[in-house]
Amino acid sequence: MSAVATPLATPAANGQLFANDAADRSLFGSHFDFKPFEFRHLLHRQEIFQLPALMELAARLSAKKDQKSHYESGTPDVNGYFGQRPQDQTMVQALESIRDGKNWVILKRIHEDPLYGQALESLIPELSALSGVDMKDVYYDPTLTVFITSPGRITPYHMDGETNFLAQIHGTKMVYIYDGHDKSILSNTDLENYWTGNLPKINLPAALPEGTWQWQLKPGNGVFNPAIFPHWLQNGPDVSVSVSINFKRKQNSIIGAHRTNHFARKLGLNPSEPGKSPAIDRLKTMTFGNLYETAHATRTKVRQRFGI
Numbered sequence: 257m258s259a260v261a262t263p264l265a266t267p268a269a270n271g272q273l274f275a276n277d278a279a280d281r282s283l284f285g286s287h288f289d290f291k292p293f294e295f296r297h298l299l300h301r302q303e304i305f306q307l308p309a310l311m312e313l314a315a316r317l318s319a320k321k322d323q324k325s326h327y328e329s330g331t332p333d334v335n336g337y338f339g340q341r342p343q344d345q346t347m348v349q350a351l352e353s354i355r356d357g358k359n360w361v362i363l364k365r366i367h368e369d370p371l372y373g374q375a376l377e378s379l380i381p382e383l384s385a386l387s388g389v390d391m392k393d394v395y396y397d398p399t400l401t402v403f404i405t406s407p408g409r410i411t412p413y414h415m416d417g418e419t420n421f422l423a424q425i426h427g428t429k430m431v432y433i434y435d436g437h438d439k440s441i442l443s444n445t446d447l448e449n450y451w452t453g454n455l456p457k458i459n460l461p462a463a464l465p466e467g468t469w470q471w472q473l474k475p476g477n478g479v480f481n482p483a484i485f486p487h488w489l490q491n492g493p494d495v496s497v498s499v500s501i502n503f504k505r506k507q508n509s510i511i512g513a514h515r516t517n518h519f520a521r522k523l524g525l526n527p528s529e530p531g532k533s534p535a536i537d538r539l540k541t542m543t544f545g546n547l548y549e550t551a552h553a554t555r556t557k558v559r560q561r562f563g564i
């Protein structure tokens with residue numbers, strides 16, 4: 257049975273941004289990249305993550321031609337779709353009305369801004385020390401994202417392909433996470449469709465409206481969410497600011513196996529389930545899985561080059 261975790265004490269201010277005592281290392285060691293867990297941090301005390309600094313960052317990002325940030329307004333259903341950017345509002349205006357509005361602002365890839373790039377670089381060695389995994393060796397594309405959310409707003413049920421540390425900076429929010437390894441929650445067909453870009457939405461399991469696990473986030477704690485573990489969030493009564501630190505795994509033959517299986521089924525075949533045989537998963541990745549990745553990268557470059 258899942259339960260709301262007891263909020264953790266603030267870590268000692270020893271110059272590090274993540275709590276790193278024996279219990280923290282034990283939790284990271286047993287759960288990292290496998291199962292969600294709560295962690296402690298001091299990111300909420302950093303000037304660069306306070307709302308005034310984030311407003312300035314949003315203005316800088318808005319001035320960039322190729323900025324990827326997103327914002328939307330409204331009251332989505334937990335099992336609903338994400339919205340569109342409002343045509344009558346800029347991202348800075350969405351932030352200015354965040355307290356009284358129904359807005360959701362995602363400042364994406366903020367580490368490409370030098371100030372935040374330095375912050376991300378300083379976090380990676382700490383995460384490596386805690387997890388016992390050399391994050392730069394095993395993962396790629398470390399990314400810093402900030403979510404700023406109006407009071408009470410829901411973030412609909414969805415999943416992400418990156419491994420994710422979500423650290424709370426301001427306000428409170430509930431996070432409901434689902435076991436991505438449970439086939440009754442996420443089927444092999446869902447995964448095949450997701451990894452081939454054919455799954456715009458997953459459906460909330462009716463029997464599990466509040467997740468396999470729940471956490472209440474507040475400034476100073478956070479939750480680790482493994483890649484492809486579905487989740488939804490409900491903001492508390494104040495504006496919420498959360499920082500997401502995420503990574504992509506360099507070697508993941510299960511992704512290649514799911515991609516191969518997607519196309520094998522289209523040919524009328526009944527392929528073996530990924531995760532049962534690492535050798536078969538690697539073989540699938542080396543053949544069609546890599547071919548898919550190359551084709552996808554080429555298609556993305558062509559789209560970016562020609563704006564299509």
Ligand SMILES: [Fe+2]
Pocket residue numbers: 414415416487
């Ligand atoms: Fe997410």
